[in-house]
Structures are given as structure tokens and as C-alpha cells.
Amino acid sequence: MSLMEPLLAIQDLGIHMLTYEGRARVINGVRLTIHKGETVALVGETGCGKSITAKAILGLLPPNAETVSGSIMFKGRDLLRLPEEDLHGIRGSQIAMIFQDPSTALNPVFTVGEQLTDVVLWQGARRATRGRRVTGAVRQRCLEILRLVRIPDPEGTLGRYPVELSGGMRQRVLIALALVGRPELLIADELGTALDVSVQDQILLEVRELVRTGGLSVLYITHNLGVARLVSDRIYVMYGGEIAEVAPAAEVFRRQLHPYSQGLLAAVPRLTGRMGEGIEGRIPDYVNPPPACRFEPRCPFRMEICSLNRPLLLEAEPGRWVACHFHGSREESG
Amino acid sequence: MGFRTYVLRRILHMIPVMVGLSILIFVISRVMPGDPVRLALGPEATIEQVEQLRRQMGLDKPLHVQYLAYLSGVFRGDFGYSLLTRRAVAKDLKDFFPATLELTTLAMVLAILLGIPLGVRAAVRKDALEDHVNRVVALAGVALPRFWLAILLQIAFAYHLGLLPTIGRGPAPATQITGLYLLDSLLTLDLSAFIVSLKHIAMPAFALSVGTLAQIMRLIRASMIEELRRDHALAARSYGLPSNLIIYRYLLKNAFTSTLTIIGLSYGFLLGNAFLVERVFAWPGLAFYGVDTLLAKDFNGVIAVTLVVGVAYAVINLFVDILYGYIDPRVRYGEG
């Protein structure tokens, strides 16, 4: 593997969902790369396809999803073409995910200890055998990981059920569950969104710290540009199942190239994350999407070409990519 | 609210319900048309004889006095005198109850042991052909008239194949301890008696369990499908846990927990059907006796049977609630 080769490279990913309304083209040619040690944020409003992209990486798409194109290369292997048992060896130990909602992502009828122990055992199962001496080691590992995510009283927490923990603590347990297999790539889906704002900030900072000291690569999925700037190196703005803009985190705030990013930024100060008056309308209909640029119906700067040709994601400035006719002089039909 | 308080409250709640039930049944039984006493004594009886028995049974007193006398009797284990069997109803209950207990328990155990694995399989293979077949069979199981199924079983296994006895419970084992033939013969290591009892109970227990089995299967399937869609199921997969572990250890416990109370309630469904199944197989149980007392207008018998059914139902559900609280911590913390 060359030094320049990214840890994860998604090329031209296309996913359709079969719904009663018809075939929904929810992911349409997504491209995304994450280098080793890099933190990347995927930003967009609810329903733009962020979570589906994340689930595609882990091979956890719902049964009605169909992958129609593209590849997801991870350390030289295409995850989309791996058999289930190989994906199994990757989940948890190489790529792990922190789930969004602490109140639903933990099994309510098992204690934290039971849930954590099973993951430790299975992650370690390939080497160690189950036994008494190992049980002690497993417990040690559980305690260690709980301490790492700053859970006070880790011994007591092992014996507790999720219902006995606060939202923040549950979120920490979810982080522990994701980290316990020592993954190289962490996917954080709307981390902390379900929590109070103060707790959310604290968790985000803690995870950022954990990631930096552990040298992990992270894909943050968020609807909040502010969060994205806080935690990531690079930002991918996603709209309607396509990547609209790619830029270093700080640059996006200085100047947005895609009109949609401008609208998103306008929404940042609002706690609800609602779009300001800047952008009217709603996310596109995936069954019958706009023929060319998917943002065209909502775009304040739309031109004639926007409904004729699909804008390609092109490098507008060094390190900055955008899919918009407004910036690209080199349109292509698509 | 602590779990203990919760259980205690459940028990306390049972008392007024049972008292209410006894009043309801008592009133119903007292508005029966016709004269049960005269009916019992036959057309030959003189007016004096009828009046005497009437006085003896306290039927000449006002209704509320009768009720209070009855209630205080019940607490002493006295359910009055049966006009049908001409002896104390309590004695009848003692004779008939174990047979029903044995039959319904075996039917329930069968339903749970078969229903859960079938339900899980159907959920995991959702929309496969096997799942469709299972669903139709399960629905048919619920829709089958139990008495009709019982008759079909008799035709097949007793008349045509001659494998099983048509009716009855068979001879009692030599030593009786609990009154449950299967259990008694096992306890005394009397294998031949065990087999005889098993042959007798096989058809009625199966006929009785089919509906409940189908219910449990449907419930487990439905809640398993729901569990499979939950975040924590997906999360468990994302940690690299094998799917069999997720399904049989994690999700089954969730699915079982959410169906547990309904399994408890379906015991009522089983008890209700015992009235039909026991009839077809002439199974000498409480329900069989109950129908006989109904036909004979033997009100003391009717009240006692209804009360025992009510209490059995309540006790089973109390037990299930306790188990539920034990399995699901959310109940203990007053969330569930």
C-alpha cells in the first residue's frame, strides 16, 4: 500500500431503495476518501443519504436497498464485493460505528457488562479461547475501555442496565462498544445529537481527544456544519444523495462555493437546525429526481443549464471541489 | 415505584376483582329461570322435600345474606352443595381440578416449546416460502375450531390408526401424590402408568395447544421482526457479533419479553378452550364438570368453576408479571 493511498475510498457509489412509490435513487455517484489519521465530516440535512452511505461502508444496508454501482475500497479490498463472513471480521475490529441514539442503540434487557463482554469476547475470540483466566482479562478490558470513555464508577456500571444510566452515560457506553475492538476507522453517526447541547459538546471534545491520541480515522455524520467544523479536517457537503462540495473544514466557513452550503451555513446558529429563508423547498423526490442538478429546483442562482446537464464534482480550487455549474466552466453532460 | 411494591399492588388489585367476579357470577346464577332444586330432586319430590332442601341450602334467605354466607364459606373452603353430584362442590373441585391443571399445563408447555423456535425461524426467513407456509399454518391454527380439530384427531388416531385411546384419562397411577397422573407416575417411577397417561393426554393436549402455539408463533415472529429492525440489533452487528448470537441471545430475549404478558393472557384462551376440548375427549376435568353443572343448572357448581377459572387465570398472570419484571429491568424502574 503506498503512502498516498487512502484508508477508505468510495467511488461512484450508487444505491437504490425499493419502496412502494417506486425505485428511489437515494445515493447517486458518491465519492469520498478518508486518509489514515484524517477526520472527515459528511454534512447534509436529514434524508440526504448520509446514514445510508455509512451503513453501506459497514455492509449494514436494509434489505430493500440495492447497490447499483461503485466501489468502497478499504485497505485494498472492495467492501461491496466482500462475502458476509469477511465483512464480519472487519466490523468492530477494523471499522466500527457509534450509533446515533443512545436510548435505542443499547439492548434494554442486558446489562452494560453483558453487552460489552460479548463484544470483547468475540473481538478476541479469534485468538483466545473462552475460559476462566480469560474471563478475568475480559473484565479488565471492559473496565479499561469504560475508563477510557470517562465513565465514573466503571465497576458499578458493568452491572447496570441502560435504563439506569443517563443519556450522556449511555452515549459513552456506545462509544466504548465501538472502540473496544480497536478499529482503525470510526464512523460517528450524529454523535451527541440526541443529548443536551452541553453534554453534546463535552462528548464531541472527548471523542476528538480520543481520536487524536489513538490516531484513528473518523467519518463524522452530521447535519450541523458547526459540529463538523469543531471535529473534522475536511468536510463533504451532501445534497440529495450526491456530494455537493468538498473542502477543508476552515475554508468552508470562510467561503462556500455551492449555494446549498451557503444555505446550510445560514442554518448553523439556529438550535433547531432549520434552514433559513435562504433556501426554499425540500429535499428532492428520489423516485423522480430533478433530471440534472438535484439542487436546481431550490437554487437561488439556477441557470438554464442546471436543468439540462448534471454538474460534475470538479476541482474548483486546489483542495476544493464543487459540483455546480455556477463555478465550473468545464461542464459535461451526465 | 419499586418492584416489590409493584407486585404487592398487583396482588392487592386482584382481590376486588375476584370479589367483583364472585358477585357477578352469584347474581347471574340466582336469576336462573326454573327451580334448580326441584329439577335436582325430580318430579317425584314432595313440596316438603323441596322446601327442606331449599332451607338446608339457605335459599330462603335474602340475596345479600346468601352471598355473604357463600363468601364466608369460600374462605373456609366450602363452596356449598352440588345438586348435580349430590356432594360438596369443594370435593368435586378437588377431584376435577388436577386433570384440568395437567391438561392445560402440558398444552401451554407444548405451545411455548414449539411456538418460539418456529416463530424465530419464520422471522429470520421473513418473506421466504417457508415463512408464508408458517404464517398460513399459524393463522389456521388460530382459526381452527378446537372441538372440530379434536374430533378429527379422534377419527385419525383412535378410529383409523388405533394408536391412542379415544376418550378419558385412563386409570390413575397406583400411588397418587399430586393428582397429576404424568407427574405422579414419574415420581413413583411407574413407567407403564406414565405411558398410559401420556397416551391418554396426547390428543387433548395437542388439540388444546394448537391455537396457543399458533398465537405464540405469530407473536414471536412479529416481535422478532420488529427487534431485527431495531437500532440495537444493527448496532450489535456493527460490533462484529455473529448473527446467531444476536438472534438467539439478544433479540430472542427482547422478543420473548415483549410477548410474555401476552403469553400469560393467552392462558385464558387456553382455559376457555378447555371447556370444548374436555367435552370431546370426556376428559374428567374442571371444564367438563363445569359444562355438566351448567346443563343441570347446578348453580353452586357453576359459581365455583367460574371462580376457580378466574383465580387460576389471575394467578398465572401475576406469575407472568413477576417474571416480566424479573427479565425486563425497565419494568422494575417503572418505565416499561
Add this chain to the structure above:
Amino acid sequence: MIAESRPVAEPKVARAREWGKMWFRFRQSSLSVAGLGIVVVIAVCAAFAPVLAPHPQHAGSFVDFENSLRPPSPKNPLGTDDAGRDILSRMLFGARISVTLGIIVLAIAVAVGVPLGLIAGYWGGRLGDAIMRVTDVFLAVPPIALALAVTAALRPNLTNAMIAIAFAWWPWYTRLVYGQVLSIKEEQFVEASRGLGAGPLRIAFREILPNAWSTILIKVTLDMGFVILTASGLSFLGLGAQPPTAEWGTMIAEGRMYLPGYWWAATFPGFAILLTVLGFNLLGDGLRDVFDVQIEQWQAGS
């Protein structure tokens, strides 16, 4: 989350589209469609029994001992019973009896149970408590056991079986509606109309009840089968319809005496019950999926 400001469509168009979508979802399940088909067939049999039956006069106390217990033949497709009556004709009339019985029992159960549930749920207080306590008492024994006890107090016949079953059935509706009301009560639109000064009666019947209807209707559909099953059970025990009424349970009880030699007399009416209960169940299940309604998935009855 960015606002999903849906364009405000014409309400009528939206509703029509909503129905279209539901019908589409309903058709997705072949089992639901099969259920609907069975129910339609049974309804047709019930409505046109006198026309469809080859020997309509056999429905009652007709006797023709010359032809008793004949096996199925072109003249009597399902054979004849001990009195020489055509079983198919009797079964068609049986559909009529069962469907009528089901409708009447459930009409009573809804008429009694729903208002009580509304009162208990919406007004609560002592009256509500009292209603729910009484309901608990009725629910403390399986419906068939309670119905049996009631039949004991009455002369055994079809009308009284109906009364007995309705007597045992209404509390299920009280409890269902009670639960519905408690959850709907807190919804915003109810709060809003309360804020606008609507009286409690108006809110209960105009705002809350319409929102509970779909659940009640699905429950009624599912219960149709179970009520019919329960009634046939009572009749089978000799505590419901009496011979020579062409009721399915009664027919099985009569035919049972001629088993196993003359199997058709007891077997075919059983299929009719099975099919009817199955049909209503499939239909109810399908509706439940389409309306996405949570209903207790069990029946203590039947």
C-alpha cells in the same frame, strides 16, 4: 433538520392519494387479498343463501329419512345429514346465521363498550375508575367461560347465546377505547380545540372518537371470526343454537354422533368455521398493517 415544508395540497386530493396508497399496500400482501376474497364469498353466501342453496327448504326442520346420511354426490355435493337434509344448503344458511350473529354481537359490544371507554378515558375521575374496575371484573375470566355462565341463567337458544357472548365481549372495547383515548387526549389538536373552547362532549365525540375508529374497525374485523368461533363452540356444547337450526357448531355436534362412518356430516361444517375465521383474520391483519395500528395481537375468546 431542515424544514420539510410540504406544499399544501388540496385535502380531497391528498385523501384520495392516501387511500390509493393504502390500497396499494394492502394489495402487496397476497394473504390480505385472500382474506378479503374469503370474506366477500362468505358475505355473498350469507346474503343469497336462499338463492344459492340447492335445497333451501332443508335449512330448518325438514326431514327425509329415505335419504339420510348419503355420502357426497352430484345431488348433495357435501352429502346429507341424519335427517336426510342437504349439508351444503344447511352450511349456506349457517353462514347467514353466523354472520348475522357476529354483526349483532359486535354491534352491541361496540355500542356498550365504546362510549364507556370514552367516558372512562376522557373524564376519568371516580366514574372512570368505577367503569374500569367493572371492566376488569368482566375481563377476569375468559369470555367463553363467562358466556357459558350466562347461558346457564338463560334458556339455551341462539338469541341467548348472542346475549351471552355480547355480555362477555363489550369490555374488550371499553379497554381498547380507554387506551386510545388516553393516548389521543394529549395530542396537540385536542389541546388546540380545547383552547378554542370546545366542550368535553364535543371533544370526545368529534375529535377523539374519529381518531379511534380505524383501530375499532380493525378490532371488529378480527373479532368477527372469533365471535363466530365462540358461538359455534357454545352451540356445539348444546348451550347455543338448538337443532334443527342450521348452525355450524350444532351441525358438528349432530354429525359427531355418526362418526367415523358418516364423516361428512361433522367435517364440512368445521371447514366453514375454519374458513370464516381465517378470512376475517387475514383481512383484519391486512388492515392492521395498512393502517399501521397497534392492537393486542391475541384473543382470549374463541
